[in-house]
Amino acid sequence: MSASRIADPSRPTQPNGIVSVRFIRIFRRTLMRYLTAISIVLTLAAIGASAQEPAVTYVPADKVTAALKEGTRIAAGPDFIALGARRAGPGEVEVHEKETDTFYVLDGGATFVTGGKMIGGKVSRPNQWLGTSIEGGQTHHLKKGDFISVPAGVPHWFKEVPTSINYYVVKSVKP
Numbered sequence: 001m002s003a004s005r006i007a008d009p010s011r012p013t014q015p016n017g018i019v020s021v022r023f024i025r026i027f028r029r030t031l032m033r034y035l036t037a038i039s040i041v042l043t044l045a046a047i048g049a050s051a052q053e054p055a056v057t058y059v060p061a062d063k064v065t066a067a068l069k070e071g072t073r074i075a076a077g078p079d080f081i082a083l084g085a086r087r088a089g090p091g092e093v094e095v096h097e098k099e100t101d102t103f104y105v106l107d108g109g110a111t112f113v114t115g116g117k118m119i120g121g122k123v124s125r126p127n128q129w130l131g132t133s134i135e136g137g138q139t140h141h142l143k144k145g146d147f148i149s150v151p152a153g154v155p156h157w158f159k160e161v162p163t164s165i166n167y168y169v170v171k172s173v174k175p
Contacts, residue, residue: 068106068168081171091158093118093131098174101156102149108165109143110158118155131155142167 057075059067059082067074068084075082081099087110095118116137124130134157140148142165150156152174158165 068166071166074168079173079175081173083169083171084166085169086164086166087158087161088164089161093121093134093155093157095121095129095131095155096152096171097127097129098152099127100149100152100172100174102170102172103142103147104168105142105144105146106166106168107144108161108163109141110162110165111160112140112142112148113137113155113157113159114140114148114150115154133157134159 055077057077059075064074064084066072071084071086073081073083113134114137116134118129118131118133119135120132121129122131134155137155137157139159140146142148
């Protein structure tokens with residue numbers, strides 16, 4: 001057999017253009033090692049990302065009490081906002097495209113309308129509409145201890161507030 005026909009493992013192709021079998025085996029083995037290593041790194045990265053606990057929000061009682069008294073923000077996160085609120089008169093009709101409002105009345109009372117059709121609605125900021133009244137809808141007479149949740153996209157309105165109303169609201173924000 002001539003020397004030109006003997007496979008040289010250091011050369012990927014022989015003079016006649018044929019790829020050596022040994023080169024193919026080494027190439028496959030090396031490629032599989034790289035792919036395995038990449039798979040392991042990506043898997044560990046995904047596990048690390050999913051293993052992170054969501055942030056816990058804690059607000060001590062004195063700060064909650066102050067926020068409720070002042071009608072200000074208690075806490076916020078990427079998917080919620082918690083507020084203390086006080087109204088001494090009626091408000092505008094609101095529609096939040098990405099926020100569900102959940103109210104708990106601390107004291108006072110109000111006539112609160114939900115649903116129906118918002119009249120005079122205008123965009124006040126992204127994903128937020130304000131209007132002048134509601135046509136139709138359901139009337140609720142809120143008082144101390146009442147709870148009401150208004151899903152995103154539903155018009156709602158503090159129509160009448162005879163004296164005042166203090167309430168706690170959590171806005172759950174959709175992405």
